[in-house]
Amino acid sequence: MSHETYELKAEARERVGKGSSRELRRNGLIPAVIYGDKQSPVSIVLNTNEVTKRIHAGGFMTTIATIDVDGKKIKVLPKDYQLDPVRDFTMHVDFLRVSGNTQVTVEIPVHFVNEGKSPGLKSGGVLNIVRHEVEVHCPADAIPEAITVDLNGLKVGDSVHISAVTLPKNVTPVIADRDFTIATIVAPAGGVSETEAEAEGTPEA
Template identity: 80%
Template sequence: MSQETYELKAEARERVGKGSARELRRNGMIPAVIYGDKQAPISIAINTNEVTKRIHAGGFMTTIATINVDGKKYQVLPKDYQLDPVRDFTMHVDFLRVSRDSQVTVAIPVHFENEDKAPGIKSGGVLNIVRHDVEVHCPANAIPEAFTVDLTGKKVGDSIHISDVTLPKNVSPVITDRDFTIATIVAPLVAVEDEATETVEAEGEEKSED
């Protein structure tokens, strides 16, 4: 499971639009919306510092939260947030309502372990990560914190596919039409460059002989 749930206090907001959003941000608040579960969306304002702390703490997009809107509580899952491209502060957050029976789609980070037990890496090979996270369907109350890939015994040329990852019960990848690659162990870049150089030199010698 992801980190423990947490609660954020929020205020309902009646005014929407760019002018209202700018005013909120000047006052240390962020405009946000709660939507989904076949109910009307609710526009809210939440404390900038509180949300920013949660985002930087990690697991923000995979942790169920409780939002207290003027005394009424909603179980939600963050679905998106926008950062200012210049100053990098949070500008807006979207929250999806969830219930005990909700199924959600989330991107779960992939962690790798036992690199020191992978012959391919010990001999100078490089772990080439194709996917840093995997998008899955899962119950809202059972979102995995991360998927762990064991690199023990992996050699240069080996690939790790989604079929090599043990998924928890009721968790399935969004991509189902292929056994997609998560990572590969490739030869050291220096070795590849040396091989390319040797090929070019050999071709040059052949031309000279002609």
């Protein structure tokens, strides 16, 4: 999991509509909806500052939360949220109900390790990241914090495909019909310098 689980206090929301939403926001609250798990959607209101703080802390979309709706606790995973484009405060959030066997689709950040052990990068090559995140299917209670890509031994011209990455148990890429590229190591724009080329034992790029 990206972050430890947390709890948000909420109240059931009876009036739904643009006018009531504006009134809520003026009072420091935001409308939200909890749906899924074969149950009726529940409209709620949350404290704007609490939710915005969680969004800016990172890992919001990959961390399970508990929402206390007037004393009833519901486990959820945020699925979507809207920010005001001008003032950067949260306007609305959609939450998905989750249980132990819920499968979810989430985007997991990619972390790269062993840059110092890549001959291509040491000779001046550049890591060209094709995908900063990979969308996966996984159990809601076992969302990976990150996907780790090992750059050890990679040379200029080498690529890292999803097949080269060890994914945790029960985690599968959404794109299943091709071995897609996560990153490549490319020559720098000006080519590899003569000194670096000699050190590598290769002709100048």
